[in-house]
Amino acid sequence: MLLCEVASRLEAEELVRPEDPEVEVPSAVAADLLSDILASRKEQFIILTGLISPQVIRTAEVVGALAVVLVRGKHPTQEMIGLARAHGIPLYTTMLPLFESCVRLAPLVQRVRA
Amino acid sequence: MIGTANGFSVAHELVYTLKVRDAMRTDVITVTPENTLREVQVLLREHRFSGTPVLADGRLVGIVSIEDIINALDRGHISQRVADWMTRSVVTIQDNMPLSRAVEFFQRYPYGRLPVLDSGGRLCGILTPSDIIARLMVELNRLAEDAARRETDLMARAGTRVTDGSELKMDFRVSAGDFDNAGIASARIKAVLKERGVDARIVRRAAIATYEAETNIVIHSMGGKIHTAINAERVLVEAIDWGPGIEDVEKAMQPGFSTASELVRAMGFGAGMGLPNIQKCADRFEIHSTVGSGTHLRIELDLRSAVPQGGE
Ligand SMILES: Nc1ncnc2c1ncn2[C@@H]1O[C@H](COP(=O)(O)OP(=O)(O)OP(=O)(O)O)[C@@H](O)[C@H]1O
Ligand SMILES: [Mg+2]
Numbered sequence: 001m002l003l004c005e006v007a008s009r010l011e012a013e014e015l016v017r018p019e020d021p022e023v024e025v026p027s028a029v030a031a032d033l034l035s036d037i038l039a040s041r042k043e044q045f046i047i048l049t050g051l052i053s054p055q056v057i058r059t060a061e062v063v064g065a066l067a068v069v070l071v072r073g074k075h076p077t078q079e080m081i082g083l084a085r086a087h088g089i090p091l092y093t094t095m096l097p098l099f100e101s102c103v104r105l106a107p108l109v110q111r112v113r114a
Numbered sequence: 115m116i117g118t119a120n121g122f123s124v125a126h127e128l129v130y131t132l133k134v135r136d137a138m139r140t141d142v143i144t145v146t147p148e149n150t151l152r153e154v155q156v157l158l159r160e161h162r163f164s165g166t167p168v169l170a171d172g173r174l175v176g177i178v179s180i181e182d183i184i185n186a187l188d189r190g191h192i193s194q195r196v197a198d199w200m201t202r203s204v205v206t207i208q209d210n211m212p213l214s215r216a217v218e219f220f221q222r223y224p225y226g227r228l229p230v231l232d233s234g235g236r237l238c239g240i241l242t243p244s245d246i247i248a249r250l251m252v253e254l255n256r257l258a259e260d261a262a263r264r265e266t267d268l269m270a271r272a273g274t275r276v277t278d279g280s281e282l283k284m285d286f287r288v289s290a291g292d293f294d295n296a297g298i299a300s301a302r303i304k305a306v307l308k309e310r311g312v313d314a315r316i317v318r319r320a321a322i323a324t325y326e327a328e329t330n331i332v333i334h335s336m337g338g339k340i341h342t343a344i345n346a347e348r349v350l351v352e353a354i355d356w357g358p359g360i361e362d363v364e365k366a367m368q369p370g371f372s373t374a375s376e377l378v379r380a381m382g383f384g385a386g387m388g389l390p391n392i393q394k395c396a397d398r399f400e401i402h403s404t405v406g407s408g409t410h411l412r413i414e415l416d417l418r419s420a421v422p423q424g425g426e
Contacts, residue, residue, distance in 0.1 A: 033385050036385065038326060055293060055297070055381060080261075
């Protein structure tokens with residue numbers, strides 16, 4: 001799936017624009033624990049989370065996440081937006097809860113695997 | 115950004131710190147009592163305004179709104195003088211008042227615009243709700259830009275760098291409880307390794323291991339430091355803190371073991387996965403801890419093998 005497809009599937013608002021909206025997103029990690037994201041063995045993924053803190057962006061930077069999507073209508077602080085800009089990490093927010101977001105993305109991920 | 119949890123509280127703070135003069139428009143088109151309503155109608159249409167202040171000798175004496183014009187057209191007095199039909203009791207606001215005051219006014223009165231007066235009582239601008247929103251958006255963006263600039267500066271400055279023979283050394287201080295800056299060392303190490311063309315998977319493992327070490331110092335210790343030494347063969351990361359030390363290291367190394375507080379868990383940490391994750395990411399890993407004096411992690415990754423090792 002492409003990053004721009006993810007955004008439109010999730011009806012997400014774009015807060016930090018991706019350099020390449022057409023970047024291929026092979027998978028996603030959905031977690032409300034940064035520890036889980038840091039321990040994930042996946043390599044190319046976007047992060048879906050309900051957590052709001054600069055650590056979300058720092059974690060995304062460390063694992064090289066392709067983008068961060070904040071769920072449940074969570075809005076980041078300006079600090080987070082600034083951090084994401086500085087590190088070139090695309091940032092989105094969606095009104096959908098975490099589970100619903102995963103359900104919407106599942107068909108796209110399966111299409112990649114098929 | 116406005117109206118939702120975080121954006122709202124920032125915007126809320128901003129309306130108290132910004133003044134009316136920070137948001138008002140100063141390119142005000144005014145009319146005099148001698149103008150006709152027809153002239154005002156043309157003016158409002160041209161500029162797409164919904165009303166205009168009326169000035170006599172530089173003093174605000176009234177306001178003519180689009181409703182006044184519609185009424186005039188309806189009732190046939192459109193060619194009469196402004197003086198006879200303008201609204202005389204005008205609600206105004208001082209330019210040095212906080213924007214929150216203007217927001218309150220817009221909630222209390224049915225008007226869509228407020229003439230702004232300076233301390234001498236002279237008209238110096240006009241304010242509409244959309245001026246306030248536009249200003250808040252600019253200000254919110256500026257806050258984000260400031261944060262981005264701070265981060266870029268920090269990345270450029272963080273850590274003392276010395277080149278010692280063929281080795282690049284970087285040292286970082288890590289303060290207890292300083293969550294916001296946990297991640298600086300790992301981001302720097304990542305950038306340096308990337309710049310050197312190290313395999314992306316190795317860079318990633320080095321960054322993750324360092325970040326876990328940084329957060330442990332922030333969360334569990336009284337403060338410490340990260341030493342890094344990079345040469346062509348390997349990257350060495352040492353995380354050293356000044357206590358309290360770990361009582362049972364074997365237990366601490368078990369996945370899922372954590373003494374993190376509820377508060378730390380609410381921030382997304384404290385799953386007890388950090389130390390096992392460091393071990394998984396590293397090619398060589400040592401942990402030494404003495405209760406009362408501190409913990410010392412030695413994390414090493416080979417830079418030449420692209421094959422992931424450890425638990426992978
Ligand atoms: N530098 C340290 N000083 C004192 N205690 C530590 C230190 N590092 C780890 N510990 C202890 O070891 C436990 C396990 O650490 P580990 O990093 O595996 O998990 P965590 O930090 O609790 O959670 P996570 O890393 O998943 O966010 C910690 O809960 C803490 O009790
Ligand atoms: Mg930890």
